[in-house]
Amino acid sequence: MGILETCKSMIVEYALCDSCFGRQFASLDRGFGNKEKGRALKMLLNIHAQTMIQSDRKGALKLAKALAESGYEPSLVTLKKLRKKLEIVSKPCYICSGSMSRLSEFAATAASSLSGIECSTIAVGCRVPLEVEEKEDELKSRFKLKHGENIRYEVTREIGAQIEKLMGKKINKIQPDVTLIVSIPGGETEVNINPIFFKGKYRKLIGGIPQTRAPWHDGSGGSIEEIIGKPLLEQTKGESMKFHGAGREDADVRMTGRGRPFVIEIIRPKIRTVDLAGIQEKINREYDGRLQVLDLSKADKKDVSKVKIFGEKARKTYRALIKLDREMSEADLLQLESKLENITIYQRTPTRVLKRRGDKVRQKRLYKTDLKMVSPDTIEATFQCEGGLYIKELINGDAGRTRPSFSELAEREAQCIELEVTDIEECI
Ligand SMILES: [Zn+2]
Incomplete structure (x- = not known):
């Protein structure tokens, strides 16, 4: 069946508006919109009906009537030529109902x-x-x-x-x-409303500030998430927020160096223009000596996966103060230092986080260790390692769940009494 015959059958059987009619030929003669195309096809069919008046009066009548019912008014003239006084009731479009x-x-x-x-x-x-x-x-x-x-x-x-x-x-x-x-x-x-994202880095200069809100939302507002997120939530008039950190440190651990990257996601924000410099300055003034926000800027969704992936993988540097149960000589310390260089640590999920995280063995690289004697039973250590290695357990061995550990190789009970993240590799 040729296109003219096809169009004729379509419009006789189905009432179609210009758009729905033209849309069936959307990819042909692309320079025109569907509505325009539908109207043009109806015009062609009406001309066709008029040419049929002599040869096929019945067919012409049927076609002109269908066109008029589909909203093509010039077909009323065709019907007049056929000397037919018909009551034309326009029909709703079969596909879109108008x-x-x-x-x-x-x-x-x-x-x-x-x-x-x-x-x-x-x-x-x-x-x-x-x-x-x-x-x-x-x-x-x-x-x-x-x-x-x-x-x-x-x-x-x-x-x-x-x-x-x-x-x-x-x-x-x-x-x-x-x-x-x-x-x-x-x-x-x-x-x-799609979320809006902000990124930056934070430095935590004292212990005692948790990274995120407690799950029971005590509302104390003391977490890093709340300190940085609340002013953003207020200015954007958002409904809620999510904090995505590139890893996390325990509440008692300091976070210094270049700072820890984070992304804050504001859900359903009504405002997107935010005074980021003002917010950063205000936080840094209010939390002077405790918390610092750096490079607060706009981000996008991709930065969330970046901080998540890099949070696990990025190389981190820690400074720890370690207390031993008995004294150690400088010579033993030197030997211990070389044993803690470029090794793989097999770490079962620490006992203290077992309630929150599944029990599994992680393999993490410890790249470099520097040890400094503070006193015969106190050592200052710098560990450079792969992200995701639990340092407190690297030191105390977690009853054999972390191997090898500082404690095991030092052949002494060792406890971490102070811990600080001094650097995180750049990721966003
Ligand atoms: Zn339609």
């Missing part, structure tokens, strides 16, 4: 749903009832149509273009600030 003619209205509703939300990029999605897609599929298989596009593409493209015009916002499908989901046929809009 939704496609309401896209401007839907776009305006979607645009107004953004009031009070700051965003510069938007993506538009849509929800189409299964029934509508099934009807379109039925038409495609019935008439062997191979050049159509899915109704979703047209809805999202058209609404997106109108919102761009109405609001001066950019459509960005990859990383939009906001995603609008428009439902067909009613035009209801769901507003999905």
Whole structure:
């Protein structure tokens, strides 16, 4: 069947609006929109009907009537030529029931749903009832149509273009600030505000500050997550926040050197313009001598996986003060230092974190150790190791769960009495 015959059969059997008709030929003659194309096809069919008046009066009547019912008014003239006074009742579109003619209205509703939300990029999605897609599929298989596009593409493209015009916002499908989901046929809009991310590094100059909130949310506000995250949450008017650290240190452990990288994710922010320099300065002033925030800046989603991966892998340097149960000579210390160089440590999950983490054996590299005698039973150690190695257990051996350990190789009971992360390899 040629295209003219196909179109004729389609419009005689199904009432179709211009968009739904033209969309079945979307990939042909791409320079035109579906609506325009549908209208042009109807024009062609109406001309065809007029040429049929002499030869096939019945056929011409049938076609002109179907076109008029599908909303093509010039066909009324054709019917007049046929001297037929017919009561024409326009039929709703078989596929969209008229939704496609309401896209401007839907776009305006979607645009107004953004009031009070700051965003510069938007993506538009849509929800189409299964029934509508099934009807379109039925038409495609019935008439062997191979050049159509899915109704979703047209809805999202058209609404997106109108919102761009109405609001001066950019459509960005990859990383939009906001995603609008428009439902067909009613035009209801769901507003999905995408998270905003900030990154930076923190230095913890004293012990006693936990990295994240306690799971029971005691509200004391004393964690690093809350100290840095709360002002961001307030300024962005977000609903909640998530803290992603490049690893973590125990509350009693200091974190110095270049600082520990982190990303803070704010969920459903209404504001995206934040005075980061002001926030950083205020935190650093308020927590002077205790906590420092460095390089606070905007981030994106990729930085979350970066801090997660690097948090585990990044090379870390620790300074520890170790107390021995009996004295040690300088010569033994030198020997111990060489034994603690470039070795693999097999570490079962420490007893103290077993409740939170699964029991497994981790293999971590200890690259370099420097030992300094403070007094015959007190040693200052610097360990350079792979991220994820538990240092307190590296020192005390955790009753044989960490092997080899400082304690085992020193042949003495050893306890970590002070610990500080002095450097973390750069990752973001
Ligand atoms: Zn339609």
